[in-house]
Amino acid sequence: MLLVTSRDTGRWVIPKGNFANTTPPHAAAAQEAEEEAGVLGSVCPTPIGSFRYRKRKGSGASLMADVEVFPLSVSRELDDWKEKGERERRWFTLADAAKAVDEPDLRDLIRSFNATEFNQAARRPGMLSFVAEKSKVGPMFAWFQRLLPKTGNFFELFEAHAVATVAAGDAMGRLVQGGPTLHENAREIFERENDADQIIREVLKTVRETFLTPFDRSAITALVGAMDNAIDEMQAAASAIELYEVKDFSQEMKDMAAIIVDSARVVSEAMPLLRDVGKNGGRLHELTERLVRMEGHADVIHSAGLKAAFQAHRKGDAIQFVVQREIFKHLERIVDAFEDVANVIDGIVIDHS
CATH class of the missing domain: 1.20.58.220 (Phosphate transport system protein phou homolog 2; domain 2)
Structure with missing residues (x-):
């Protein structure tokens, strides 16, 4: 599984972000993966699950956010992408990926993906x-x-x-x-x-x-x-x-x-x-x-x-x-x-x- 670091704290996360109501959620997920991790591939429109985490806003408020997760089968890794200089990307085994993330629900979701x-x-x-x-x-x-x-x-x-x-x-x-x-x-x-x-x-x-x-x-x-x-x-x-x-x-x-x-x-x-x-x-x-x-x-x-x-x-x-x-x-x-x-x-x- 490919993880990236967050820009603010440097912790390991999956690519994610907000999306416009006119964009299908899975398409927005694929766009985030390209911008944040520099990968392209087939993204399944059926989510594998969701998790919650606390996101700090620009105002200083720390609010709960719900994230729907879509599996993307990577077929190409780009040498250059939008946020290359702002994040690190790394491939993990599923067990190591689960240990690397902080969110308990995301950790369980990664483990459930195991084969x-x-x-x-x-x-x-x-x-x-x-x-x-x-x-x-x-x-x-x-x-x-x-x-x-x-x-x-x-x-x-x-x-x-x-x-x-x-x-x-x-x-x-x-x-x-x-x-x-x-x-x-x-x-x-x-x-x-x-x-x-x-x-x-x-x-x-x-x-x-x-x-x-x-x-x-x-x-x-x-x-x-x-x-x-x-x-x-x-x-x-x-x-x-x-x-x-x-x-x-x-x-x-x-x-x-x-x-x-x-x-x-x-x-x-x-x-x-x-x-x-x-x-x-x-x-x-x-x-x-x-x-x-x-x-x-x-x-x-x-x-x-x-x-x-x-x-x-x-x-x-x-x-x-x-x-x-x-x-x-x-x-x-x-x-x-x-x-x-x-x-x-x-x-x-x-x-x-």
Whole structure:
């Protein structure tokens, strides 16, 4: 997690500030992150929570302020930014970031963002590193496959698919920013989808060959199927963007892509928790609840984006509206697939906790 120092006291804080009523809160948060920390990326319009702190005004009064927090997936760090000479920025582990801030509510919020078990799983030697690579991902799968126990290990496969999904989601977030790297980001989505296809084939093969499975066989196939639907739709969206040579993306498309980035992150945290559903049932429910909430938020954004596109092209270029509607359709299906993942996880928790 990236923190910055405050200008007055030098304590570690997150970028924040006031915003005009005409600016969406998450957009204002992204602007503050650029000005105060010099970072750009996809900001999810669904907040992860809020905290309160006491802010000293110019008059000398010390008043309580409520802060809504939005996750921003950093894709670029600027060498120069507005408040570079006034603040220090530094990357922390989540545990160290929680210790560094003074506000108790913010500390709890940072801790709740933790995906420690997933990170530990991703660092296991010979386990998931092949899909964590940004290049040469294809040839590594055969090596990974040989390391799997003959009895099958579904949890490692779930987590491997989650790594591919997170990487594809991050690429999707960068893709809708446009620019000269558009084709590179589309290509990464295609490669990650290929990794996911190989993983799901291994899951289905292992389901057939394994006598005792950790969950009902239908739940296993439904879970990995829903995850695979999400990354398949990412590939479909990237293909449509390349086919129609889309270079400019509306704010609603960027917001939906940011929801996709955060949804993939949430799924990646949930996968290792399935190793002990009884112990982790509460946290799994929190994560699935966030996925469902983001899907509802995405529906609102999708409707607003379609309406804006229709109004912009109703008397002009109908083809342009059809293209934008196609992109929105794929973005909506990606988020819907993540909601399906949440529903399957909830079913597993009900059956096994």
